[in-house]
Amino acid sequence: MLAAVCFPVGDLDGYIARENGAIDWLYEVEGEGDNGYSDFYETIDTVLMGNKTYEHTFELADQFPYPDKKCYVFTRSEREPSPYVTFISGDIPEFIENLKDREGSKIWIVGGAEILDVLLKGDLVDEYIITIVPTILGKGIPLFKNDNPEKKLLLAMTKRYGQMIQLHYTVKS
Template sequence: MNQNRNVVLFIASSLDGYIATKDESLQWLFDVEGEGDNGISEFYDTVDTLLMGKKTYDWLMKQEMEEFPYTNKECYVFSRSSYEDTENVKFVNDDIKNFVNTLKNKDGNNIWVLGGGELLHSFIQEDLVDEIIITFAPTILGNGIPLFKEGNRQLDLSLKGTRKFNQFIELHYEVKRQ
């Protein structure tokens, strides 16, 4: 078993804990002055597998892109419904815990939980997240799509590091396990 393959949440958030506005806009992120790509490429090189929810996938597909942005990675989309796999994405409606633990037991690099408050909530409830990297923007949205949903599981974290990207601050945590 590869003990070094972690499930990592890497995401940007407003200071008040929202990942998007109610209408799914991320414009507030682009209105903040960052530095380079705010560490995304460096992180991206550490992963070979991406996991996202169907809402995040649908949002991504609505964006004007010349090609799918994650063609060089294994990409899985969790959905409650069955969909036919595409050239770039495999759809999953299996038990999340079993599926992720199977991935973790394969050789490879880290696994990126790309997005979706719903999916992240399931990952936290099932104790599947190993690291959390949140880049906070100096923006208060007041409402929107929350990063963390109310749940019945507490996560205790240990700070691994902080970085500053001009106006953005990245906090990197490891999930403490008993």
């Protein structure tokens, strides 16, 4: 069974981006190496993201950054086919439940507070690996939206990368 993993980077007060979606503040922080990204990337075989995050990847990189993984993009509109992703416009929780029943490693929920919100409300996230950047934005796009169900988590590990701290939690059964 696949495990769905949330692996975001956020500021100290819980925002993943400025109100306009900008993440420039992330590049101003002293990290260490790739801040654990390569090690984490090797543990996943499936990538999930929303359409906004998918579009944003091409602003950050010249080519699609996950060509060696199964990648699904949730969208509300018609999209041209892509060699790297499968566009999904159906019921997100139902799709994820079916996906989690397959054999494999982990499902990575890439960015997108919208997708994470749907998965939280559907109790479909198994692990949270959250890297905290020592910045307080004061306002912006929150990692967690309002009115989520209460979740009890267990701290599995912490790791420091320069000025950042990574918290790895599993969902308490």
